[in-house]
Amino acid sequence: MQNSEFKTPFFMIDENKLIENLKIAQHLKDISGAKLVLALKCFSTWGVFDIIKPYLDGTTSSGPFEVKLGYETFGKETHAYSVGYSKEDVEAVSTYCDKLIFNSQSQLQAYRHLVKEGTSIGLRLNPGVSHASQDLADPARQFSRLGVHQEQLLSESFNCIDGAMFHMNCENKDAGSFSQLLEQISENFGEYLNQLKWVSLGGGIFFTWPGYDIQTLGKSLRDFAKRHGVQVYLEPGEAIITETTDLVVTVVDIVENGMRTAIVDSATEAHRLDTLIYNEPASVLEASNDGEHQYVIGSCSCLAGDQFCIARFDKPLEIGQRLHIQDSAGYTMVKLNWFNGLRMPSIYCRRSNGEVRKLNEFGYQDFKDALSRWRV
Incomplete structure (x- = not known):
C-alpha cells in the first residue's frame, strides 16, 4: 500500500531506518560493555518493540504507567524512576521493575522498605554540570529538583543502594564533551561510585548523529566502568528513533x-x-x-x-x-x-x-x- x-x-515509522540506528547502538554496546535501555518518555510506541528488543537490554521510565508498559511489552530489564513517587506508586512499580531509582534521599528513606526483595535500588545524583542547549531541558539548571547534589549527599544513603543514575545531557552530539562530563563525575563522586554495582548515565547522548565519534564514546564508557568497577547503563531515546x-x-x-x-x-x-x-x-x-x-x-x-x-x-x-x-517520532507521539x-x-x-x-x-x-x- x-x-x-x-x-x-x-x-509512518520506517523499519529500515530504525534498524540502522539500532545497529549503531549494538556497536556501541560491543565496544563499551555498556547496556542500553530505551527511554519510554521519548518513545512508547510498543507496536514496534519487537524490532527494537534484539538490540537493547530493556526499558526505563519516568512514571508508573511507563514501568508497566515496559514490563508487559518489552521485557528484559525494566528500570523505574520518577521525580516524585507516592507510596502507592512505589508499591505498584515494585511489582514490575528490576531496578527502582529514587530522585531524593527523603524518598529513598521513606519508601525503600516497600521495594520487593530482589529489586535493585538506586538514587539519582545531580553532578551540577551538564550539556543542554536549552535551559528548559537542562537537568543541572539553577534550583534543579532533579537528583541529589553533591553537598547534600549523606554517606549512609549508600548503605541501602546498589546503583546511581546521572542524567545531564540533552542532544549532546559531542563525544569529547561527554567524556569531560564523565571525568568531572569521577572526580566529584568517585568515592561513592566505587561502592556501587551499577551506574546509569542517562540519555541525551546523540550517538547516532552523522559523524558522531562513537569510538571515543565507547572508550570513555569502558574506562569509566573499569575505574569504578560498575556496570554502565545508557538510557537512549532520541538516538534510537531519530530520522525514522x-x-x-x-x-x-x-x-x-x-x-x-x-x-x-x-x-x-x-x-x-x-x-x-x-x-x-x-x-x-x-x-x-x-x-x-x-x-x-x-x-x-x-x-x-x-x-x-x-x-x-x-x-x-x-x-x-x-x-x-x-x-x-521522539517526544511526539508520547505527547x-x-x-x-x-x-x-x-x-x-x-x-x-x-x-x-x-x-x-x-x-x-x-x-x-x-x-x-x-x-x-
Missing part, C-alpha cells in the same frame, strides 16, 4: 497576509508539541533550500503562532498536496493530545519487506472518552 491510500494526518518517522499531512488551504501560508491538517500544539515548546522548526521532505516559492507551513489549530516551519519549494504548493514532516478536537494521527510502520502495518488509529469516541465517560 502507498502512503496516498492512508487518510492524513498519520505517522514522518508525520504526513495534507495542505487544506493557502492564505496570504504578507507571506503565503499553507495550512495543513495537523498542528504542532496537538501532534508535534516539542516544535512549539522549544521553538525548533520542523523540516519538510519536499522542501528545497533554493526553491523560489516560500511558505509558512501553518497548522489548522486556533493558536495564532502554531506553525511547523517556514520552507521553500521549487514549485507552488497546491491544496490537496501531501507533505512529510520529517523526524517526528499527542486532543487540542481543538483535531483528528489524531494514525500510526503505521513500513516493514523492511515493504509491507505497511497499522499500529493504531483514533476516532471520535477516543476524543469523547478522553475527559469524561460519565455524566454528573
